[in-house]
Amino acid sequence: MAKEFIIAIELGSSKITGVAGKKNLDGSISILAVAQEDSSACIRKGVVYNHDRTVQCLTNIVNKLEHSLKSKIAGVYVCGGGQSIRSVKNVIVKDLEEGAIVRQDMIDELMDANRSMDYPEQEIIDAITQEYKVDNQLQLDPAGIQCKHLEGNFLNILWRKKFYYACNECFKSAGINIVEMYLAPLVLADSVLTESEKRSGCMLVDLGAETTTVSVYYKNILRHIAVIPLGSNNITKDIASLQIDEERAEEMKLEYGCAYTNNADIDNTLELAVGDGRKIESRRFIEIVESRMEEIIRNVWYQMPNEFSDKMLGGIILTGGGSNMRNIVEAFHTFTPIEKIRIAKFVNGVINANQPEITAHDGRMNTVLGLLERGNENCAGKDINDSLFAPEDEGYTTTEKPKEPHQPGKGIIQTPEEKAAAEEAKRKKEEEEELKRQREAEEERKKERENSFWHRNKAKLKNFFSQIITEEE
Known part of the structure; x- marks a missing residue:
């Protein structure tokens, strides 16, 4: 295998994005290729x-990346999210004998009992341990x-079963091998996020095109996750409802849109051109x-659990395309x-790239860059030039190193086969x-x-009755 690279694919509401990158010895990542497809018609x-349409988009992404890399792609890392994701708290209790000492198998038993919880039409895709209550103390x-x-005490992250299987089925139909699938918000x-922010308490808000994802952390543990079905689209x-073409409405949002404006700064005489010679009042547009x-x-703040509302010393961290709107912090x-x-605006790791x-x-x-950082298996297959003279099924598998067992709380989503x-x-x-029992x-x-x-005295009793019979005879 001549090349080494990692492929990451993100399924977004506006675009499906594929990125190829190579990890360097110093820990940085060099971006080798980027490919995107409009997903508004399929996601x-x-x-x-x-x-x-999703299968077609995925196929196009892989073909574009293979063309740029001059190599076949043997597997990809995938991250998904979406509106159906939500978190649910769950408590599993076990009473022990007097003086008993907690063993690891007892802890595993609680975790297994939690993962066995049944939620109608929903799948547990990850279970995060919050803490354990030992008598009256938290540990x-x-x-x-x-x-x-x-x-x-556990936080179960759920995903609708039909969406879980639909996502996996698309990659299967496209003939794309999934090396690992991850939960996008994690x-x-x-x-x-920095370790300090997670530890001291923070709220991460990902302002996307059609959804806004909220994740709350405290003491380095995910405490709540929710996806709000509202985004920049x-x-x-709303702007298009003023009888404005949606493409022009998007342009106006990007050009004039502002998340917050002081009333004193609004010019009541200003009008904005909407096309076809029409104009609308600036104040109306702002409102x-x-x-x-x-x-x-x-709606974002409504997702903050009451017990953590006064513990967000790390503050609110905004990201995603919607975070580019002017005065969003205000x-x-x-x-x-x-x-x-x-x-x-960017990931914490060092990324070397020249792609716009x-x-x-x-x-x-x-x-998608965060997903690239998580990848550790080579996704490269045969060089395209060499593969012309090789059997079709040769050289298209990922490294034969066996996968490590899934660790809870890492945001890893098992494929149906793995499950x-x-x-x-x-x-x-x-x-x-x-x-064994x-x-x-x-x-x-x-x-x-x-x-x-009876067992201990069987021989004696047998001899006793034998003597009685003998004497009678």
Whole structure:
């Protein structure tokens, strides 16, 4: 295999983006190629709704990247999100015997019980441990502690089953091998938040085209995640409601749109050209844009759990395409009680690139670049020139290094095949444990029989009755 590179693909509501990059020895990443396809006709609010068009977009992305790289692509890293993602708190309780010490298998039992929770029409794609309650104390790692009552507090991240399978099916139909699939909000958080922000408490707000994703962190743990079905496209549609062509409405939003304007700064005599010789009052335009932005921001703050609202010392971090709107920070200052607000225009890692999509530093590429940073397996296949003389199925598999087991809380989404394999392994393990329990129970019954009065005195009683019979004879 002549080349080494990593491929990351993000499924967005406005664009599907594919990026090829190479990790350098100093930890930086060099971007080798970028490819994008308009996804507005196949993905809505981050969710696949047109299978065939999505497959075509994915195929086009891979073909463009292969053409630029002069190499076949053996696999890709994928991140997805969308409106159907939400988090649900869950508590699993286990009562122990007096003086019992918490063992790792007890903790695993709580985690397995939590992952076995059934949510109608929804799939648990990740389960994040919040903390454990050991009697009346909270602990992150309760192993080795003596207690009577063990309680596990978990945050389950759910995704609608039909969207989960639709996403995987698109890659399968396109003939694209998924090396690993990740949850987009967790990938984004790892790429733009600092350890200090996560530890001291922060809210990450990803302002996308059709959705706004909110993630709340405290003490380095994800505490809440939600996807609001509102984004910057809603502002465009509001402007278009003034009988303005949607393309022109988008242009006006980008040119004149402002998230917040002081009333004293509004010129009541100013008019904006909308085309066809028509004009609208600047004040009316401002009110339309700001009303929608206020609605989005108030919905964002509504997602803040009450128990963490006064603990956000790390503030609010804004990112995504919507964070480029003028005065967006002032708008968040106005409609939330948080003073500390920053815009994450780019990822924290070192990225070497000359592609305009990357060098723009406008927050739109943060998620896919964060995904690229997570990748560690070579995605390169055969060189295209050499593959002309090679069998079609030769050289198109990823490294044969076995995958590490999925670690909870890492945002990894199992494919249906991986999920089925994990369930089969769990079933076999349960069967083995059941057989072990049966053998132990049989051994216990055997010992009880051996220790019973009849068993211990059987020989004596037998001799006693034999003597009686002999004497009678």
